[in-house]
Amino acid sequence: MMGWDLATATQLTQYKGNASGRGRVTRLGSDYLAAAQNSKDAIHFWTWHKDQVLQRCFTQEPLTALAASPNGAYLVGGGASGTLYCWEAFSGRLLRSWPAHYKAVSCLAFSDSGGLLVSAGEDTLVAAWLLAEVLDEQRDGPAAAAAAVGMARVEPLHTW
DSSP states (O other), rough: OEEEEEEEEEEEEESOOOOOOOOOOOTTTTTTEEEEOOSSSSEEETTHHHSSSEEEOOOOOOEEEEEOOSSSSEEEEEEEEEEEEETTTTTOOEEEEOOOSSSSSEEEEOOSSSSSSEEETTTTTTEEEEEEHHGGGGGHHHHHHOOOOOOOHHHHHOOO
């Protein structure tokens, strides 16, 4: 993965230790890059000004798509199983995982406001999710909120 100055067409840096495909790299806030690694259960993080991996996080399964909220507070990954995972970016804490698609997730994107997450899958479905509902622990009841993060069901706002 390389960083370029678009105004001068000059290569600024080449980030080492990356093996990620299309839709698996995202800007995380204004200072970081995150990339889900091909065929690995891992996400690598870099700062803009260093070419070496800053942090590695391990995931439940290889991720096929990755997106960050516009403010960089949340990172969402989609797996080959169709499951979506939402992490708090700064702590790395998994906030929720839920079955979103019947086949692999192929694309993820946040709205400009960050309040809406859109996912697309190889099952040919596109779903819109309200981030507030994804983050709402009360939807599962007090027992589930106190328990470890599970595969709680989140309903999409709309599906195409």
